[in-house]
Structure formats: C-alpha cells, structure tokens
Amino acid sequence: MTSLWFWAELLQAHRYLYRRELQNLERYWWNMDEEQKDGDSRKVENKDNVVQLRGEKPKVDVSKNHVISPPPANFGVKS
C-alpha cells in the first residue's frame, strides 16, 4: 500500500513539473519578438551571397543590375 502511494505521488510530481515547464516555454515564446522567433536557422545565403529567409524570394542586390544606354550611331556624313 505504501509503495502504491509512493508511485502515485511521484507521478503527480512529474505531471506538475511537466505542466510548469510547458507553461514556461509558452510564456517565453509569446514574449519573444518576431525576429527572435525566426532565429538564424531560417537565414540562408544563396550562391551570390545574398541573405534570404527560407521560403522567401531572394533579396536582390540592385547594385548588381546593369542599365546600359549606348549613344546613337553616326548615320550621316558632314560635308
């Protein structure tokens, strides 16, 4: 009988600790800002070293865009 009581108490204590730990985790999660939740694990670098988050389009480095406007050809001959 004593043994049964002991195991019942132990189980109760475990359940209490487990629930408290779960509540702590939940509280910790809701207090974090979005950036912390994302964490570094979501950040990846593509082969052009442009940082992006998984599942998002790469953030394009616009400085690598090329805009070229060649001057016109000389059609006529000045006489």
Add this chain to the structure above:
Amino acid sequence: MAVGAWTFYQRFRRNIGRGTFTLHTGVAKMALFTSASNAATVTLSTYTSLTSEVSLANGYTTNGGTKGTLTQTWTAGASAGQYRFNYSPARVWTATGGNIANVKFAVIYFSAGSKNLICYSQLSTAQFSITTGNTLTITASATGVFNLA
C-alpha cells in the same frame, strides 16, 4: 564600364539602298555576345556569321529570344527634317536560376530572311555577368539608335 556607341555594319548602308529591309516595319531583334565574339567586325553582314553568342541558359535565349525583339519606330527625330530609328520599351534580361555569363556586345539585326545586321554596341570594356535575380537593361538613348539628318 565604358559603353560604346551603336556602330553600323558596313552592309547595313548598302542594304538600305537596295531595299533589303524596311526600317519601319521589319522585325528587328537584339542579341548578346561574349568577349570572344567577332561582333565588332564591321564587315560582317548577317547574324549567322556572328560567333560566340551568350549561352542559352538562365534567362537568355539564343537569337535574343522574345526578350530581344524590338518594338522599333522610324519617325521624325529632333526636327521634321530628321528621321530616327528608335525602340521602346527597353530590352531587359533577368538572370534566373543562375548567371547570364560573359556579356560584352549587343547586336541589332533583322530577324527575317537573311538576318541582316544593323549595328552593334560594346556594352563594356570587359565582359560581365548578370547574377541570379538581377537584370540587364539596354535602353535606347534619348536620341535613339541612329538619326538620318
């Protein structure tokens, strides 16, 4: 990254006189070539004589593809006495899934028939690459590609 003016291929002037094409309605295209290309040889006459076009990959299509097709105009230029060859909108290539590598020359030619060449521009002193997600935009200057004054 010094850009060179559009430069005519010699046969272009001859072909105007012969009526080989129509500047107003002919289908003109733009294609890109590497530094290994002979695109700057003004004695060439047709697209098929050009070598070392930019590789078909990552957003670039051989012949320039649909992205290289110009909507050109042959209309009055700075004055009623001048006529201007121009195109709009600008041609834009976007590198997707990899780089569009080794770009140095842009060539404008007529895509129909013999694919006669019009002119080329050396876009840069050295070849360059368009990295993934980025664009190469080739716009006509404020005074067009060329003017007949």
